[in-house]
Amino acid sequence: MLSKAERRFQADLLEWGEENRREYPWRESDRTLYEVFIAEFFLTQTPADNVAAVYPKFLERFPTLDEISKASEDELIEAIEPLGFQNMRAGALKQISSARDHLPTEPESLMELPRVGQYVANATLCFTGDDRLPVLDRNVERVYSRVFRDTWPETEADQLTFTQRLVPDEARAYNLALLDFGALVCQTEPLCERCFANEYCVYFQESA
Template structure:
């Protein structure tokens, strides 16, 4: 796939921005296990990060492993994660996952075979826990790429996945920071409403920003 001419500049600038501005959450600490990252990503689906941060430490304290979830009553799990919403669905899904595997798989396809685990949660888990070179696509990422690259960002889902994969840096540590940066630019700068275009590193070549002038 032929990437836009500004792809490399965007990649370098995003990494610089992320090194100074990436949000700090407990699940982003480098020593976190795959299980600990998975729990966070599972909860972050349709839930603001700050809400998850309020529940995350308590949950890990009570359920530090899949085995602990397997041995717990579903209702007890529900009571811990109730502030996040969807507590019954999430508790039942976690229990089902714990019943089906002793350890979380190390491939995205295998993770997606688990109950209520989609491509985003699977890829994010392996990228942030294991520095796997995998793309992550959520609404924030889609919005950033669509705005910056305009018509050069593909329309189809499969082509977008390929585009996002080829945008990733070569260095595994950079891949992790790049994906975190994408999420945070979308959450903090390239927001759905009133984006901070004037403060964005991509302002000069962003299709959306230049079209507003």
């Protein structure tokens, strides 16, 4: 059961997302599981615009896991180098492609892959198949901990449960809007004057 503020946030965020969604190549509706996974794998600790500059060229060169398995680690490092963490990322992709010819479609199985955590697994499946899964990163945590300051849990496990509860049936649209809202409005220095949640955001009400 959602509170009145939580229901309003859901509806307001979906409406905001329709008008303010950022456009990136991995968000195209016909992207495969592999293509979305590569994007989410690269987006960890890396700005989206940086990934956008590398992503199309990487997919052109390595369109499948099989092509990654055939490449040398040095080739992968060269392709990933502009993103940083290239040795770690290249090594993980080589391990994944050597062990599998396709990616699993369950979050628990994805999380068993090298360097794949809960966020990457959930985001990959949600943004590919609209699976009703929560995406919880630092930006999302910042949004929820402000808007729902009086009920936001302290432990990571409880935060994931809280986040899961708020994901509506329109999971893909909601989670994309949540990420964009954290990046464009509810930033480290929040743009509260542009925020749709002023009337019920606990952070804003306490700061006013």
